[in-house]
Amino acid sequence: MKSFLIATLLILVTACSDGLGLPPAIHDLSPGVIESVEPVELGNPAPADPDDGDDDAEPRFGDQIVVRLEDGRTVILAYTGERRFQAGQRVRVHVSDLGVFLL
Numbered sequence: 001m002k003s004f005l006i007a008t009l010l011i012l013v014t015a016c017s018d019g020l021g022l023p024p025a026i027h028d029l030s031p032g033v034i035e036s037v038e039p040v041e042l043g044n045p046a047p048a049d050p051d052d053g054d055d056d057a058e059p060r061f062g063d064q065i066v067v068r069l070e071d072g073r074t075v076i077l078a079y080t081g082e083r084r085f086q087a088g089q090r091v092r093v094h095v096s097d098l099g100v101f102l103l
Helices: 002-016
Strands: 029-041 061-069 074-079 090-096 099-102
Touching: 029 074, 061 090, 074 099
Parallel strands: none
Antiparallel strands: 029 061, 029 090, 061 074, 090 099
């Protein structure tokens, strides 16, 4: 009876926990490999005036990154951050309704 109670308690704790308490987004990461990185001009309909002193202007250039996920899907995204990616690099990708995030 004691072992049955312990087993039931372990099953209940496992069922109620969400995979070691990790945030839900961590479970949605898909591993993949970068196939290509190409510089692209971003489609900004109203380019910022460089003389107006606006430091928050949208970037005009970025990198188009093509990632082949291990499940066979292909993800294409425009990246404007400081980090540099290269073909063949292994990455993790989170795809959601808000966009694609590259880690």
